[in-house]
Amino acid sequence: MADEQQNTCVDCTQMSDCFRVLSKEELELVGQKMVRLSFRKGEIIAKQGAFATHIMFVKSGLVKLYRESENDQNDLIINIYAADNILGLSSLFGDSIFHYSVAALEDSSLCLIEINIVRELVGRNSDFSVSVIKRLSRNNLLAYEILYAVTHKQLNGRMASAMIYLAREVFESSGFTMPLSRKELAEFTGMSVMSAVRAMKDLRQNGLIGSENGRIEILDMERLEQISKFG
Amino acid sequence: MADEQQNTCVDCTQMSDCFRVLSKEELELVGQKMVRLSFRKGEIIAKQGAFATHIMFVKSGLVKLYRESENDQNDLIINIYAADNILGLSSLFGDSIFHYSVAALEDSSLCLIEINIVRELVGRNSDFSVSVIKRLSRNNLLAYEILYAVTHKQLNGRMASAMIYLAREVFESSGFTMPLSRKELAEFTGMSVMSAVRAMKDLRQNGLIGSENGRIEILDMERLEQISKFG
């Protein structure tokens, strides 16, 4: 964690649509209660159990949101977020404790915004609160989707779903550099590391995805979706 | 589905805290765009894939929110809601399609409120939108909790978690009449019917819960929580 810098926000060129609805005055308010931080790959951005004092806007990079395991050291990766996403919204009005951790998957830059100012914005700017509700809703439906996958699909189907999700939702491209280690891939799909390796091997051998030194290419989306649905 | 009746809302004695923040004028507006319906046990209240034209307030009774399976006939029960809960909020601002079904677990009475008026309320009453955000956040965190349970705990642990959840969150009492069939219990905990039966048998035989003709009693909450955590 380094490279701290105050930011005015008003003249920020890469702000989220969430903040685009704010007035100039409100943006200045945010700027005063905001700090921009750089995180190296692997660094923890928010710790499960800690006080939720801020929300996190991903300015650049890639982060994972995950739940830590109380027994073993197998976490559960709930979601992957690229730039332009906001994390921590589900802790806005609850017990003010993070019920998940967030860590950088690659070198990332985030804006941490004090939670009080965000609460205030929800109160005074209805466009902003609509935006918050939209994001929470999306996360909700996605969680249901994953829950269904984990309970009803088997290994290859879950891995296929994960590949499709990464391509479509995270990278918005049929090819991408795999940001997850095998262990993380296992934690994302709810299987053991060995099973994750085998599932990836299967998809590759059947010509569904290409995989060369860390670069993933979706080769046959149609069949991949078939497996994702019925595997 | 029967017993349709228009309702003024203004003089409703059992409204949700969500609506308590509305002005008299806003409540009248809701009343005009609302209809109260009775559902018999088993009846479907909202159908996955249908247009989301309304949100649902549970006035009395008990309902399940579940995802239908595309292949077999094993659904996934995501949550159980007693009176005073609102369902359908995660479809407020998305593609306007229900991504889940809702059905009555026992005879229930619900107020169906047009989604447009709810959207409008979010826009003009910030206390209302805070209330919506709170509910969405709770659902979010709960989904993460369940996701963790399904991937990291085994049969008895998941069943113990389900019993604790029903007692604490749904019925707010250590004793309750089991509203779920064995099949539904299996769909709620992500296991087969036979495994659900065995898990319940296990909990009963070990003196953790009492179970006589449909009545569940939590006998040893401490040990039950142990199993829920490490089982």
Added chain:
DNA sequence: GGAAAAAGTTGAGCCAGATCATGTTTTTGA
């Protein structure tokens, strides 16, 4: 009120996926 249907129970066997063991490749850092 009684037959048919649905729900619940229990044991036996099987299989998907976890674990174990072992070797290879890549990354890290002194």
Added chain:
DNA sequence: TCAAAAACATGATCTGGCTCAACTTTTTCC
């Protein structure tokens, strides 16, 4: 630059939980 550590890969074995099968109990509805 090179050795130690971490990540990756793969075959062998084991097991938790699913499926199958057979039976009992409860509910449904003519």
